[in-house]
Amino acid sequence: MTSTLLTGISELWTLDPDLDEPGTAATDAQVLRDAALLITDGQVAWYGPADEAPSADDTIDLEGRAVLPGWVDSHTHLVFDGDRSGEFEARMAGQSYAAGGIQVTTDATREASDARLEQLVRERIDQAVAGGTTTLEAKTGYGLTVEDEARAARILARLREAGQVDAVTFLGAHLVPGEYRNRAEEYLELVIGPMLAAVAEHCDFIDVFCEDGAFTREQSARVLVAGREAGLGLRVHGNQISAAQDGLGLAVELGAASVDHLNHLADGDLEKLAESGTVATVLPACDLSTRAPLAPARELLDAGATVAIASNCNPGTSYTSAMSFCVTTAVLQMHLSLAEAIRAATRGGAAALGRSDLGHLGVGARADVHVLDTPHAIDLAYRPGMPLTHRVWRAGHEHL
Missing domain, CATH: 2.30.40.10 (Urease, subunit C, domain 1)
Incomplete structure (x- = not known):
């Protein structure tokens, strides 16, 4: 000892x-x-x-x-290649955010070698840890083929074994890729069939982008149920662009570990979360980057929900792993106290990952x-x- x-x-x-x-x-x-x-x-x-x-x-x-x-970052997308700074610049000039921009990253990620992808992920992990982050969840979701999702899951699983990543999430249901345009149901069958079978042994959770422009509530439910049957925990991207697909309600209904984004809530949503075991994860850096309404972290806490703060590190809408920046934003603009923000970025993230030994x-x-x-x-x-x-x-x- x-x-x-x-x-x-x-x-x-x-x-x-x-x-x-x-x-x-x-x-x-x-x-x-x-x-x-x-x-x-x-x-x-x-x-x-x-x-x-x-x-x-x-x-x-x-x-x-x-x-x-150490910060517990319970929502990241680290496995990607390519650059979307032009998209960001256009958004800052007034264009609105839409889910389809993910395809740009998908194309670049598919073309990258395994060695390059793993090196990029390692560099991003080092950057996160240098800023105080000691726990990382990381998702697949930029390959969107059986082969590319499986290799992303394998890369993350190796890093988990090496103690650099703590949780691996399968996000094949991130977007309907271009080659399946107007064939969403066919792609969905791929996700819950061969793709899930190829990644399940490497993953801890399954996630879905339940949103206008991505997957409907019914489609998202099929993804999550299939993941649960494969032994994976559940996570949901929900209520980011609107409340129309009710990702929040689906997450609570199925007992998901977390529902993330939550920029738009419907009547009764605060109470649903407060009465559930589902963690409400807010992503302040993403809200700023997309010029979206800030998620109502204050209202969520006041209602009794468990709140987590995460970075949503990704190339399109939140290209940062700086959890300290997210905590700063939560205090200055989301009206959390310092103690509430620190707890959400540590204990809250740990709760979203089902870990009592962290945070x-x-x-x-x-x-x-x-x-x-x-x-x-x-x-x-x-x-x-x-x-x-x-x-x-x-x-x-x-x-x-």
Whole structure:
């Protein structure tokens, strides 16, 4: 057993689940001052006042910096090649976002070699971790053929085995590709048949873009039921462009782990989510990039829903893995308190992945530590855009 003691911590945001109080994002006991944290064999072994710290094999003085759990990014699309900066520029000049832009990335991704795709994903993971993200979900969804979806799933599964990705999601139902134009039902049969069979052993979840321009509620239900029968957990892209296809309602009805986007809600949707076990995942960077109405994170929390914040890192609508930026946006523009935003970007994301060992620094949790280069976590919002990540440990190993 090897142990490392982190001391000199000005604020230690443990978000320890054992100290939860109903209706409180973070109790005083979950945010310690002048604290220390002991890591043993990749897990949190102890935390408390610095003057009560036990001995360890190694001691690191963080010199008065704040410490958070690593960000848990529960929604990313990392396996892609190609460039869509022109599409983004056009959107910023006034063109509206539509689901069909995904085809541009699909074409480039199909042409890329396995080695190139894996290298691109590794680079994106390194960028995310450098910004404090220690847990990543990643989706397929830019191949949209049996062969290309299977290789994306294999790449992500290898990275999961290497400890770089935590959850792999099959998103064959991302868009009807160009070669199946006007033949959506035929493509759907491919997704829930040969494609699902080819990827299921590599994946943890199945997802669907339940939206106008992508898949209807009925089609989405078929995808999710097939995935569940294959042993996969369920996720839904829903209510991004409108509430017409009721992705939120479908997610709740089928017991999905999360429903993500949620820019447009219908009457009763807040109550549905609050009464369910489905996590409401908001994607602030995507909302800004598409100039969409910000998802109603404040209203979701007030209604009693479990809220997660994720990056939605993808080449078309949110080309960033900067979770700190998402937290900043949640505080400044979505009206969350700092504690609510931090919890949503850590514990909330962990809940969306069904993980109780992540997103906090309670004893027994995986030692995912995000050290800020400031004594005060509020600087995430008070000093927007500043590079505040100082050091990062994932499962007790420092990211260098």
